[in-house]
Ligand SMILES: [Ca+2]
């Protein structure tokens with residue numbers, strides 16, 4: 001049986017591929033795919049930044065190799081950063 005962390009890792013991979021496979025390169029998120037993923041999966045995070053400029057900015061921040069798309073490696077950086085931000089938030093809250 002998979003541990004909780006393994007389940008989370010599998011979920012991350014399957015969520016990424018659910019969106020990355022919609023158009024163009026199926027292993028990378030285009031800006032549109034990234035936007036869909038952020039809106040559907042990270043709605044709370046995006047609540048305050050619904051405008052396209054915010055997505056552009058996130059895209060630029062994530063796109064380490066500058067190919068205009070977000071691959072899985074770049075995506076996990078976003079998840080890690082957000083997870084750390086949440087952790088800090090809970091830490092400060094207690
Ligand atoms: Ca794609």
Ligand SMILES: [Ca+2]
Nearest residue numbers: 063067069070
């Ligand atoms: Ca990239």
